[in-house]
Amino acid sequence: MTIVAVQGLAKRYGATVALDFVDMEITVGVTGLLGPNGAGKSTLLRCLATALAPDAGTIRVGGLDPAVAAQRTEVRRRIGYLPQNPGLYPNFTTYDLLDYVAVLKEITDGRQRRAEVRRVLDEVELTDRAKTKVRKLSGGMRQRLGLAQALLGDPALVVLDEPTVGLDPEQRMLFRALISRLGERRTVLLSTHQTEDVGALCERVVVMSGGRVVFEGSPRELAGVAEGQVWLSEQPPVGNAAYWRNADGFYRTIGHQPAGAEAARPSIEDGYLLLLGNAVTTGATR
Amino acid sequence: MTTDWHLDPGLLEQYETGVLGPSRIMAVEAHLLACAGCRALIPADDAWLADSWSAVYDDIHAPRVGSIQRLLTRAGLPEHRFRLLTATPTLRWSWVLATAAVLMLAVAAARVGADSSVPIAQAFLVLAPILPVIAVSGAYGPPADPMHEITGTTPAAGPALVLWRAVSVIGVAVLMATVAAVLLPGPGWYAAAWLLPALLLCTGTLALATVLSLPVAAGILGGLWITGVLAAASDERAVASMFGPTAQLAYLVSAVLAAAVLILRRRRFDLGENR
Numbered sequence: 022m023t024i025v026a027v028q029g030l031a032k033r034y035g036a037t038v039a040l041d042f043v044d045m046e047i048t049v050g051v052t053g054l055l056g057p058n059g060a061g062k063s064t065l066l067r068c069l070a071t072a073l074a075p076d077a078g079t080i081r082v083g084g085l086d087p088a089v090a091a092q093r094t095e096v097r098r099r100i101g102y103l104p105q106n107p108g109l110y111p112n113f114t115t116y117d118l119l120d121y122v123a124v125l126k127e128i129t130d131g132r133q134r135r136a137e138v139r140r141v142l143d144e145v146e147l148t149d150r151a152k153t154k155v156r157k158l159s160g161g162m163r164q165r166l167g168l169a170q171a172l173l174g175d176p177a178l179v180v181l182d183e184p185t186v187g188l189d190p191e192q193r194m195l196f197r198a199l200i201s202r203l204g205e206r207r208t209v210l211l212s213t214h215q216t217e218d219v220g221a222l223c224e225r226v227v228v229m230s231g232g233r234v235v236f237e238g239s240p241r242e243l244a245g246v247a248e249g250q251v252w253l254s255e256q257p258p259v260g261n262a263a264y265w266r267n268a269d270g271f272y273r274t275i276g277h278q279p280a281g282a283e284a285a286r287p288s289i290e291d292g293y294l295l296l297l298g299n300a301v302t303t304g305a306t307r
Numbered sequence: 308m309t310t311d312w313h314l315d316p317g318l319l320e321q322y323e324t325g326v327l328g329p330s331r332i333m334a335v336e337a338h339l340l341a342c343a344g345c346r347a348l349i350p351a352d353d354a355w356l357a358d359s360w361s362a363v364y365d366d367i368h369a370p371r372v373g374s375i376q377r378l379l380t381r382a383g384l385p386e387h388r389f390r391l392l393t394a395t396p397t398l399r400w401s402w403v404l405a406t407a408a409v410l411m412l413a414v415a416a417a418r419v420g421a422d423s424s425v426p427i428a429q430a431f432l433v434l435a436p437i438l439p440v441i442a443v444s445g446a447y448g449p450p451a452d453p454m455h456e457i458t459g460t461t462p463a464a465g466p467a468l469v470l471w472r473a474v475s476v477i478g479v480a481v482l483m484a485t486v487a488a489v490l491l492p493g494p495g496w497y498a499a500a501w502l503l504p505a506l507l508l509c510t511g512t513l514a515l516a517t518v519l520s521l522p523v524a525a526g527i528l529g530g531l532w533i534t535g536v537l538a539a540a541s542d543e544r545a546v547a548s549m550f551g552p553t554a555q556l557a558y559l560v561s562a563v564l565a566a567a568v569l570i571l572r573r574r575r576f577d578l579g580e581n582r
Binding site: 067070071072073074076087088090093094097098100102103104106107108109110113114116117120121122124125126127129131134135136139151152170 | 361364365367368369370385386387390391393394452453454455456457458459460461462463464465468574577578579580581
């Protein structure tokens with residue numbers, strides 16, 4: 022079932038094109054929005070979260086149009102949003118901050134609000150940090166608090182902008198487990214430039230580059246883009262193909278088959294790098 | 308832990324139904340504490356336990372009700388509305404104290420220089436209308452509010468929230484300036500002359516902020532005000548005319564016009580609107 026439908030979405034910042042007539046559909050489950058910095062991921066998420074008005078195009082969230090003021094409020098009731106820089110007030114305690122956001126989400130009854138704050142604290146495993154000031158939380162805990170505020174009001178659609186950036190491996194695993202649980206009964210749209218996140222979490226992936234959608238499909242299909250174009254060799258390839266030396270001492274090349282190389286099973290990262298083209302891959306992999 | 312003897316089922320039933328006397332209840336409970344087997348026979352009231360745990364948790368963690376909240380609640384401000392206002396950047400103690408300090412300095416300077424030919428008291432007239440404008444500029448949106456993107460995408464976002472925050476900071480700033488004005492030496496009209504300019508600057512800033520960002524709007528109008536008053540400062544008659552009856556009427560009319568523009572364009576405060 023389509024939860025979010027985007028058609029012809031365009032946004033410019035002066036001369037810079039952030040979104041170049043984007044079309045996409047989001048269904049229930051976890052969808053990953055993958056792309057390099059400046060691809061337009063955050064702009065798209067901000068438009069979906071009603072933090073930004075597009076220049077052109079239409080968005081429908083559960084059939085509602087956020088361009089219409091009256092429907093925008095209803096869209097906001099259905100969305101939980103974690104921006105890339107949430108800016109959580111450092112001097113608030115975890116509990117106070119969630120209590121404040123719960124009021125913003127129209128949970129005005131004190132008893133109901135306290136129950137809701139407890140519920141989300143429990144969901145992100147921060148119950149024992151309720152009295153801790155935000156500034157004293159670790160990066161991972163802060164991200165979980167950001168997620169908790171997005172979950173207040175039990176929204177059907179959760180929009181997360183780069184939620185795993187800057188987390189250590191343990192915190193990242195914890196965060197992935199949380200998002201995975203969320204995706205069981207909600208629609209989750211998360212942007213990332215980590216292909217590991219997509220492989221671990223997402224049922225669908227949308228790749229953006231230069232403000233456009235260049236791929237939509239499953240992570241397996243994204244890996245399939247590089248089928249027959251990934252090679253392992255003992256010697257580095259000649260020419261300007263994208264390659265790197267892996268932990269086993271073999272050279273992994275994406276593109277044409279180097280002399281003496283054997284075909285390798287493509288990964289999501291291979292497909293992603295191939296989609297973005299040589300301009301990105303040669304700079305990113307050497 | 309369990310014991311090698313157990314409570315009689317009939318006694319347990321009497322305990323559950325609450326018909327035992329105090330001494331027998333104490334005896335039964337002493338045994339229950341020591342015997343897991345008997346304890347398991349007493350049905351737990353899960354809902355009661357959950358409610359009790361929630362109440363204890365809330366008592367420990369929920370925000371404390373301070374004297375200001377109690378005062379405002381008695382005055383009719385709903386508790387949830389108070390929660391919204393506590394996050395207003397320019398309602399924090401640091402800002403309030405800084406504003407109070409600036410006003411006290413202006414009053415002190417005016418009192419010390421009351422006998423000099425330099426019109427130091429006029430510094431207060433420049434300053435007093437500006438302070439509410441500065442407060443408004445930091446009441447909502449970037450860069451003053453680091454959580455503006457979260458705030459701006461919630462159902463409560465939009466003009467109502469901006470106006471609630473603006474009115475509350477204006478109220479605090481005006482209250483402090485009024486107290487300072489009473490302490491001001493010089494002509495009696497000094498104490499009230501800044502009110503209508505302050506009203507105009509605040510409504511003007513909010514109206515202009517439907518086109519520009521709040522800090523830019525405040526900077527433009529505040530800058531114009533300071534430039535105007537400083538330009539007139541050398542001429543006592545010019546200063547008097549800036550705060551005279553005709554000028555005050557002009558401020559009032561302009562403030563009403565600005566308020567009309569603000570009402571008409573209020574939706575522009577919503578992040579989801581095209582500006």
